[in-house]
Amino acid sequence: MTASVLPPRPDESELGPIGRGLQIVPNDGGAGWTLVAVIAALAFLAALAAGAAVQVASAAATWREAISHEATIQVKPDPGRDGEADLARAAELARETPGIRTARILSRDDAERLLEPWLGAGLDLSDLPVPRLIALELARDPKPDLSRLALRLKIDVPGSSLDDHSAWLSRLAAVTAGIVGFAISAVILVLGASAGAIGFATRGAVTGHRDVVEVLRLVGARDGFVAWLFAKRFARLGLLGGLIGSAAAAAALLGLALLSDNGASGGTGLIAALAPSPWTFAAMAAIAVADAAVAGAVAWTAVKRFLKVHR
Amino acid sequence: MNWDEATTAPSVVRLDGVGFRYGTGPEILSEVSLDLPPRSFHFLSGPSGAGKTTLIRLILLSVRPTSGELRLFGETTADLAGDRLTQFRRRMGVVFQDFRLLDHLTTYQNVALPLLVQGYEEATFRGEVVELLQWVGLGDRIGAMPPTLSGGEKQRAAIARALIARPELILADEPTGNVDPALARRLLHLFVELNRLGTSVILATHDVALMDQVEAGRLILLDGRLYHDP
Ligand SMILES: Nc1ncnc2c1ncn2[C@@H]1O[C@H](COP(=O)(O)OP(=O)(O)O)[C@@H](O)[C@H]1O
Numbered sequence: 001m002t003a004s005v006l007p008p009r010p011d012e013s014e015l016g017p018i019g020r021g022l023q024i025v026p027n028d029g030g031a032g033w034t035l036v037a038v039i040a041a042l043a044f045l046a047a048l049a050a051g052a053a054v055q056v057a058s059a060a061a062t063w064r065e066a067i068s069h070e071a072t073i074q075v076k077p078d079p080g081r082d083g084e085a086d087l088a089r090a091a092e093l094a095r096e097t098p099g100i101r102t103a104r105i106l107s108r109d110d111a112e113r114l115l116e117p118w119l120g121a122g123l124d125l126s127d128l129p130v131p132r133l134i135a136l137e138l139a140r141d142p143k144p145d146l147s148r149l150a151l152r153l154k155i156d157v158p159g160s161s162l163d164d165h166s167a168w169l170s171r172l173a174a175v176t177a178g179i180v181g182f183a184i185s186a187v188i189l190v191l192g193a194s195a196g197a198i199g200f201a202t203r204g205a206v207t208g209h210r211d212v213v214e215v216l217r218l219v220g221a222r223d224g225f226v227a228w229l230f231a232k233r234f235a236r237l238g239l240l241g242g243l244i245g246s247a248a249a250a251a252a253l254l255g256l257a258l259l260s261d262n263g264a265s266g267g268t269g270l271i272a273a274l275a276p277s278p279w280t281f282a283a284m285a286a287i288a289v290a291d292a293a294v295a296g297a298v299a300w301t302a303v304k305r306f307l308k309v310h311r
Numbered sequence: 312m313n314w315d316e317a318t319t320a321p322s323v324v325r326l327d328g329v330g331f332r333y334g335t336g337p338e339i340l341s342e343v344s345l346d347l348p349p350r351s352f353h354f355l356s357g358p359s360g361a362g363k364t365t366l367i368r369l370i371l372l373s374v375r376p377t378s379g380e381l382r383l384f385g386e387t388t389a390d391l392a393g394d395r396l397t398q399f400r401r402r403m404g405v406v407f408q409d410f411r412l413l414d415h416l417t418t419y420q421n422v423a424l425p426l427l428v429q430g431y432e433e434a435t436f437r438g439e440v441v442e443l444l445q446w447v448g449l450g451d452r453i454g455a456m457p458p459t460l461s462g463g464e465k466q467r468a469a470i471a472r473a474l475i476a477r478p479e480l481i482l483a484d485e486p487t488g489n490v491d492p493a494l495a496r497r498l499l500h501l502f503v504e505l506n507r508l509g510t511s512v513i514l515a516t517h518d519v520a521l522m523d524q525v526e527a528g529r530l531i532l533l534d535g536r537l538y539h540d541p
């Protein structure tokens with residue numbers, strides 16, 4: 001009956017895990033899955049909002065990029081003037097402006113083709129006064145002084161006008177900002193709702209395992225250690241829910257893109273804008289990560305507060 | 312008492328006029344005073360319901376005195392909270408009367424728990440835990456879950472958990488209540504041995520026969536009062 005006659009060492013494979021695999025606080029099973037489902041549903045909405053915002057912002061950037069080095073001079077026909085001379089003069093003024101790379105006079109045919117979508121093909125427009133256009137290609141550096149050019153045109157070619165798309169661009173910027181702001185508010189709201197659900201679930205879990213928590217503290221666990229156990233668990237649930245929700249949102253977006261591709265092959269404009277970019281998926285993945293972070297932080301705080309109250 | 316000794320080695324547990332009641336209930340302990348020097352061994356006895364478990368919970372800082380002062384290891388314990396509270400608890404090992412093993416952990420994991428929650432790596436304590444389990448006669452039950460253990464086995468697992476972190480003070484609440492007299496004697500000698508190695512022990516029991524086996528101080532709880540038997 002002394003230490004010298006110990007039986008042979010037991011089979012240590014039976015010890016059970018101590019490190020990663022050990023659940024010091026038992027799992028809740030069902031309750032955990034309910035929370036994952038709630039977080040997944042919320043993450044789906046947040047990821048859609050975030051993805052849409054990224055799509056809109058990047059499409060807007062593409063459009064902006066495409067048209068920011070274009071401008072057009074329009075010369076309205078005036079029976080009292082020599083249209084061809086006016087066109088040539090306007091083009092010359094443009095070419096003299098530093099920062100304008102090229103000024104190309106669109107032929108009458110070009111102009112008529114541009115009107116086709118509105119007036120229909122096969123119409124003989126030769127008798128009609130069709131406005132003529134000069135396409136300008138702008139350099140990024142030096143930036144052309146377009147307002148000065150506009151004034152010169154007003155003086156030399158009274159029937160002309162310069163359109164640098166700035167009105168359209170500023171409206172695009174406003175709409176983009178609105179959509180992005182809306183999406184950010186939606187993401188914040190949804191994360192807030194997830195945080196509420198997680199806080200509720202954490203308080204349930206810590207109350208449900210009160211006896212375990214008490215034993216842990218009595219055998220020397222710091223409050224921070226206990227809080228960390230719960231934070232880890234809920235961060236994992238948050239990540240899982242977030243991934244499920246984001247993946248569903250990504251799948252929905254891809255499906256939408258595929259549908260629209262079927263309709264219009266090699267689509268442009270709105271259709272092209274629907275094709276998801278890597279940034280869109282990055283934003284959706286960020287939602288999952290944010291869910292995990294929010295879950296961990298909320299659980300940690302909730303448990304710490306519980307332990308403080310229940311000394 | 313020699314002045315030198317008093318300053319270098321403060322009392323492990325010191326109560327001055329401690330009173331306690333659960334909520335608004337009757338006073339369970341009143342005017343309890345005691346002063347246990349380091350390396351001492353004390354039995355805490357009294358009839359069932361006398362307040363032995365309650366006194367142990369007070370020392371463990373699991374409940375707070377309603378009146379009077381409690382000092383541990385020479386320090387006051389008033390208004391303790393958070394990590395300071397944990398620091399005190401890490402210097403004590405407790406065997407609960409109802410064991411309080413975690414049912415979802417193996418015996419090995421339960422016994423390793425105090426080290427685990429202090430952040431030790433398994434590699435540093437694995438051999439020690441297995442050895443202690445063998446020593447209390449649970450070498451063949453290391454992978455068993457507490458619900459499958461007998462009362463005596465649970466008791467020994469609970470004792471092993473209280474000892475594993477080498478506490479300065481052991482609080483054992485009826486640690487021989489569920490075992491046959493032979494094993495009770497063996498477990499008692501385990502505590503005596505630990506005490507010889509320098510650990511202070513408070514062992515609550517209502518078993519007078521057990522107390523007669525060891526020369527030790529006796530604290531007796533009766534009607535809320537604490538009496539010292541030499
Ligand atoms: N949590 C509690 N709430 C209220 N009363 C309690 C509680 N625990 C114990 N008591 C009461 O305190 C008294 C002392 O109990 P206890 O300390 O367990 O005695 P012992 O361990 O000596 O048998 C008993 O009357 C018991 O009913």
Ligand SMILES: [Mg+2]
Pocket residue numbers: 363364365408484
């Ligand atoms: Mg008791």
